[in-house]
Amino acid sequence: GQQVMQIPQYQHVQEGEDFTTYCNSSTTLSNIQWYKQRPGGHPVFLIQLVKSGEVKKQKRLTFQFGEAKKNSSLHITATQTTDVGTYFCAGPPSGTYKYIFGTGTRLKVLA
């Protein structure tokens, strides 16, 4: 079946270090969305990428959508304790509206 895997599953970083999570889909996606879920909270939308090779930045966060529209990455520069949470990618396989969420990467930032 259609799967979206994220690596790493867990990441502990020292505050100020950079962090990257990678998202890989078994099928081509129409678009990719990224969500952040704080501990005990619900997922909150961060960004959506639609075009092949698209790159978007939000302050310290940089998002990329692969050329084949099957992978994506989220890079955080100089992490802060407020970045703690689980980051999910999600996207609908081409031709569908069924959003498949990635397995998530849980980030812990040590002060």
Add this chain to the structure above:
Amino acid sequence: EAGVTQSPTHLIKTRGQQATLRCSPISGHTSVYWYQQALGLGLQFLLWYDEGEERNRGNFPPRFSGRQFPNYSSELNVNALELEDSALYLCASSSRDRIYNEQFFGPGTRLTVL
């Protein structure tokens, strides 16, 4: 603008019982998605409703069902509850004004099956 609301916040049932979870989308949103999030795990897509109709469902048995009402609120029903149904059930809504839109999540219903 009020966000997505879900009720109840917590629900405790015993194995074999039925559970009903409710979701009210953001005003103006016609799409409602249901997800299951088992403890410490990712989100598993359950159901998608739009304009009152079921548009897609995930890989869950038929005892997971639901509906969307004319006011776009939605209900998720889980029959013949099993222990492994214990999870956080999240509802999300989105607008269909554009083809792709972000999903706004509610706080979830924590279902515990004893």
